[in-house]
Amino acid sequence: MRTRLDHLVTSALQHGSAVPAFTCYDFTTAMAVVAAAEEAGRGAILLVAPKTAATPNGLRLIGALRGLADAASVPVAVQLDHATDLQVMADAVAAGADSVLADGSALPYEDNIALVRGARSLLGPDVVLEAELGGLAGDEDRAFGADQSGVAVAGLTDSALVEDFVSRTGAELLAVAVGNVHGKYKGEPQLRWDVLQDIAVRTHIPLVLHGASGIPAEELVKAAAMNVGKVNFNTELRTGVLATLQDQLPGHRSDGENLQGLLGHWNSSARTFAAQTLATLTR
């Protein structure tokens, strides 16, 4: 059943769990995520990249994801990820997304607030808004090793600004930069749990950790205790699917150009990853 993203996350946090969110560039991956969630009896979030939402076919994908969420036997939400363009947000919501990350984190502080407020007045009270404070290094859609020094350049979330930012934006969730990066980590991720703790005591709204691919499971399990109720995965899911396809492609080509069989492997790779992630984040 489709569920408001903030309700899904808040109810998971009440049980000491976080909800995983997976970027879906295609329907095969989305079906795998929902199947894993149904098998686990847990909720999940389907993320749509802004580059996807900016195309007519991408808007049709959002419509299909909404249908998938409506039909699921567990709570599922559909969110437009990292949107900076109000028109793309409006189009994605009209196509069926029920939540938006209005991402002004690359903008000056006041402009960031203005973007989230603009999204609210455009999209209305029923669309759940995530906002982001502090910049994440790396590229969401393409996995290059993010330079750790990029974290310093992009900037950790300034916990002193959190109360002001949350109250003025009216966002329901807050994405934070605490040493997490998009894409691949160079070396060991250095998560700043002290900064996260500092943020968590300054706001009651659920926090969101992006760039969770590459953060060890034993670190991720600590997240919910610091009010991180949503954890975004992208790179690790793609890595698994692409490795599986590379491995399976020759055999399936020689097996009568067996695309259907290959898609089955795509599905099971994504499903296995989603199942492991759900298990990691569930208490």
Ligand SMILES: [Zn+2]
């Ligand atoms: Zn992200």
